[in-house]
Structure formats: C-alpha cells, structure tokens
Amino acid sequence: MPTIIPTTPKSIILKRNYADGWFLEKYAMNIYRGCQHACEYCDGRSERYYLDLDIGSKIYIKVNAPELVKKGLRKKEKGIVAVGGGIGDSYQPLEKKYEVTRKVLEVIKELNFPIFILTKSSLVERDIDLIKEINEQNLALVAFSITSLDEDVWKTWEPRASPPEERFRVIGKFSQIGVPTGLVMMPTLPFISDSTESIEKLVSRAKEEGASFVIAGGLTLRDRQKNYYYQKLQENYPELVLKYNQICSEHGYHANEEYNQKLNEIVLQACRKYEIPLRIPHKVFHGKIEVKDEVSHVLQQIGYLLDIIGKRGSAYRKAANQIFKTTQDITKLTKEGRITEIPGIGEKIGKVIEEIIQTGESEYYLKLMKL
Ligand code: SF4
Known part of the structure; x- marks a missing residue:
C-alpha cells in the first residue's frame, strides 16, 4: 500500500x-x-x-x-x-x-x-x-x-x-x-x-x-x-x-x-x-466548444496530418497557436476580411479559417483526413 x-x-x-x-x-x-x-x-x-x-x-x-x-x-x-x-x-x-x-x-x-x-x-x-x-x-x-x-x-x-x-x-x-x-x-x-x-x-x-x-x-x-x-x-x-x-x-x-x-x-x-x-x-467537437478553440484545433490537426504525410505542417501549427491565444473576435475579423491581420495568418490559412467559420467544415481538412 x-x-x-x-x-x-x-x-x-x-x-x-x-x-x-x-x-x-x-x-x-x-x-x-x-x-x-x-x-x-x-x-x-x-x-x-x-x-x-x-x-x-x-x-x-x-x-x-x-x-x-x-x-x-x-x-x-x-x-x-x-x-x-x-x-x-x-x-x-x-x-x-x-x-x-x-x-x-x-x-x-x-x-x-x-x-x-x-x-x-x-x-x-x-x-x-x-x-x-x-x-x-x-x-x-x-x-x-x-x-x-x-x-x-x-x-x-x-x-x-x-x-x-x-x-x-x-x-x-x-x-x-x-x-x-x-x-x-x-x-x-x-x-x-x-x-x-x-x-x-x-x-x-x-x-x-x-x-x-x-x-x-x-x-x-x-x-x-x-x-x-x-x-x-x-x-x-x-x-x-x-x-x-x-x-x-x-x-x-x-x-x-x-x-x-x-x-x-x-x-x-x-x-x-x-x-x-x-x-x-x-x-466530434464542432459546435461544442468556442469558435476560436474549434478553429485552432482544426488548424493544429491539418498541421499534424501534413507532417504525417511528409509535407510541412508548421505554418498551420503556428497559426493554430496564434488563433488560440488571440483575444480578438475571429468571427468578426473574418466577416470584415481582416483575419490576416493576426500574425502568422496568411491568405491560404485565412481562407481555411473563413470556411470553418462560415460552413462549420474545412474541405482541405476533410481531404487530408482521407489521404
Ligand atoms: S503512465 Fe499513466 S497510468 Fe501509468 S503510471 Fe504513469 S500516470 Fe500512471
């Protein structure tokens, strides 16, 4: 004991x-x-x-x-x-x-x-x-x-x-x-x-x-x-x-x-x-947690999946951390077309974020999950 x-x-x-x-x-x-x-x-x-x-x-x-x-x-x-x-x-x-x-x-x-x-x-x-x-x-x-x-x-x-x-x-x-x-x-x-x-x-x-x-x-x-x-x-x-x-x-x-x-x-x-x-x-977690957390977790997973298939996922992982930490309203920033103002969010990742916020899904993520 x-x-x-x-x-x-x-x-x-x-x-x-x-x-x-x-x-x-x-x-x-x-x-x-x-x-x-x-x-x-x-x-x-x-x-x-x-x-x-x-x-x-x-x-x-x-x-x-x-x-x-x-x-x-x-x-x-x-x-x-x-x-x-x-x-x-x-x-x-x-x-x-x-x-x-x-x-x-x-x-x-x-x-x-x-x-x-x-x-x-x-x-x-x-x-x-x-x-x-x-x-x-x-x-x-x-x-x-x-x-x-x-x-x-x-x-x-x-x-x-x-x-x-x-x-x-x-x-x-x-x-x-x-x-x-x-x-x-x-x-x-x-x-x-x-x-x-x-x-x-x-x-x-x-x-x-x-x-x-x-x-x-x-x-x-x-x-x-x-x-x-x-x-x-x-x-x-x-x-x-x-x-x-x-x-x-x-x-x-x-x-x-x-x-x-x-x-x-x-x-x-x-x-x-x-x-x-x-x-x-x-x-599994869509709609169940804060939008900011949901988006950052999807970005993290895209980064992980890219790493796994031998591509570089570091940009997605960095972007995920930025979104997770930001105190800004990402839904508002996305609507106003200003999401790329967050450091580390470029055009491509910005589009993924926009899609998740607007549709609740990311085609790119779903495609990677099937690869
Ligand atoms: S691995 Fe987990 S379950 Fe095992 S000893 Fe460590 S904390 Fe406990």
Whole structure:
C-alpha cells in the first residue's frame, strides 16, 4: 500500500497557452500526484515532475480539488478540461475510496464545461452516468491509453493498470451510450509494441468497440526516467538495448526522425485500413466548444496530418497557436476580411479559417483526413 499524503494546494487549474492538437485541452489539472499503476515506462519519473522514482510508493491527493476547480473555472472562458494528467491517473485504485475525481466531475458539470478523460483504469465506468450527462449538455471525450494486447508486454510494462481487454470493454460501453471514445497508443514502445501487427490489433479492437478516434505517440525518455527504462529493458529485453541506442540520441528525449516517420506511417495505414480517424475528428467537437478553440484545433490537426504525410505542417501549427491565444473576435475579423491581420495568418490559412467559420467544415481538412 502506498503512503497517502492528502494535500490542500492553493490552485489546481493550469491554462494552456498553446493549441493542444492531441487532446484539445484548454485547461489541465492533476488530482493525484504519483500513480499506483506505476507503469515501467511512465515519464512521471522524470526529474521535472519532482516525484520519487518509485512513483507508486507515495501518492499525494489534492483533497480540495473540487473547490479549487470551482474557483479556478468559474470565471474562465469555456474550453475543454483535461481531467487528470500525466503524473497520476485520475482513476487509479485510490479513487475508489476518495472519489475526488467524481466530485471534480460534479463541479465541472455544474459549471457546464466540456471534458477530456484519459485513463488506464476501468474504474471510470463507475462515473458513466455523470460523464454521459456532461456529454449531453456539452461534450465528454473518454480515451484509454493502451500500449499492447500482448500479455507478456502489458504484464511487463503496465501490470497494475486494468488489463487491456478490460479497457476495451469500457470503451465499448461508453461508445454505446453515445460518449465519444478513443484509443490512445501512448507510448508505443520501440521494437516491443510498434510492429504493424501489434498496432493493427489495437486499432481493429478500437474499431470493434465503436471508438471515434485513435491518437498515437512515441516514447519519451528523459534523465533518470531514461535510466530506469533502460534498466527494465536490460532485464527483460537485453537484445534490444543496442537497437534503442541506435534510434535514441544521447541528448534528445524522443526517438529519431526516421524511426518516428516509420511509426507514423504504420499508424496511419492501420487507421485507414480500419476506417477510424487519426486524432479527434472535427465533427466530434464542432459546435461544442468556442469558435476560436474549434478553429485552432482544426488548424493544429491539418498541421499534424501534413507532417504525417511528409509535407510541412508548421505554418498551420503556428497559426493554430496564434488563433488560440488571440483575444480578438475571429468571427468578426473574418466577416470584415481582416483575419490576416493576426500574425502568422496568411491568405491560404485565412481562407481555411473563413470556411470553418462560415460552413462549420474545412474541405482541405476533410481531404487530408482521407489521404
Ligand atoms: S497510468 Fe499513466 S500516470 Fe500512471 S503510471 Fe501509468 S503512465 Fe504513469
């Protein structure tokens, strides 16, 4: 049993200052610091998060989270709230007793904000009625992070999270009641869970369970977390150490470009094969969030899709951040033909913005989604 440390911080809501093309979040929070799942690859072990290397041994619970969320969101502009973060699953076993995440959801429902939940635990099923209500009044996205269906792999790397099939079952349950769900393949472990076969198995199961999207991301390895990961690799897959050294630079924390491109290609092909969108599709959040956020997320996704197919998407990503940050009324600017006054918005991107605002869609985005 971990040491439980109840805490009462002064604030919990963190406002993003860039457009998040992954989970569309505008606000983030960590209800728990530390995680009983203690996945062996978790980057919560990195020095930047100030947690113990054994991230499951001591868990800080922000017991006043519901009040802080109420205070922190009350006067804020609407936007997607990510319930739980990367250094503590909001549905780790302790949540069963403490119910802090549930109380946070009750506050968010009262304040009428949309949410994004990412978890590795089927305990989220406990709150299905509340999440359904949030989805009906606004938008609730429920995503499960799943690395592999191979028993040897998940039992080695994430043995304390709910078994992957259990997570898929809950994806199915949420999908059936109309809550948009997704599979988050994050991290994909190089040479362990990154084969076409492994990825296709996950994507096809997601499709079978009615998931609305797939999000994929590679492994990050930083400072002491990198050492910890390498130790596990040495213990369980010693033959892979050399291959890791070849794709990971000494100083960077991601695999190299060549590796990432191959991985992106495999993921893209799997999503095409099983006809499931890569990233949260526009139709899921259209009309459910602020126009400014909607436009910036579509631009971010165009940038991402261009990158994936080997074109440069940086102009779209920069434009997305500008739109996300601007305090100007973009609908008014568009009507007045002045959207290009925002730095980083040229004629071409300006036309895409205009189309989204006028029609609720972007032909260019839809075309890229089909490529
Ligand atoms: S569930 Fe997430 S936060 Fe918890 S240990 Fe695993 S990767 Fe880290």
